[in-house]
Amino acid sequence: GNSVTQMEGPVTLSEEAFLTINCTYTATGYPSLFWYVQYPGEGLQLLLKATKADDKGSNKGFEATYRKETTSFHLEKGSVQVSDSAVYFCALKVIQGAQKLVFGQGTRLTINP
């Protein structure tokens, strides 16, 4: 089946630190990969996506590269800000088949000033 595994949280960093949130996946088809972010009391916002192997998604200083050989889609940011504090979800959607997102468990990120 299809599944996503994210690194356990919570993650606490100081402002301007380097961020990595690991994400690995298992998929029966050829998935598109996504990172969504959820701020307190809100829904999910699309952060970035990649639709094929070696694609790099980027947005707001965040980046993730679709690595088919390691089935990974790790999220990185070079210098985090307090405003990046949120819960981050890695997700996949298989092109063939049900049009549903399969999510990881989420990683809570807290950035201290």
Place this chain on the structure above:
Amino acid sequence: KAGVTQTPRYLIKTRGQQVTLSCSPISGHRSVSWYQQTPGQGLQFLFEYFSETQRNKGNFPGRFSGRQFSNSRSEMNVSTLELGDSALYLCASMQGRQETQYFGPGTRLLVL
């Protein structure tokens, strides 16, 4: 364009009651999906509607149902509410079959 809107934002119900939640997709989007978010189970897919037809369904009991109208607006209904139905219910819309899903702010349901 306006984003996905969901009403109401908050609901409190008691066990045994039923509830209806509403979702208006982004203009031009024909697919609407529903997800349940709980601390224990995370984000789980409920169902997807496209052009008024249920296209996919997750692993939830029959108490959970939905429908989509000709203007793509969707409703989901939960009958005979249980305490475990307390959750954030998220709606997402998508333009075509292989597009990105965009989420609404969610409806937070508390069952007492």
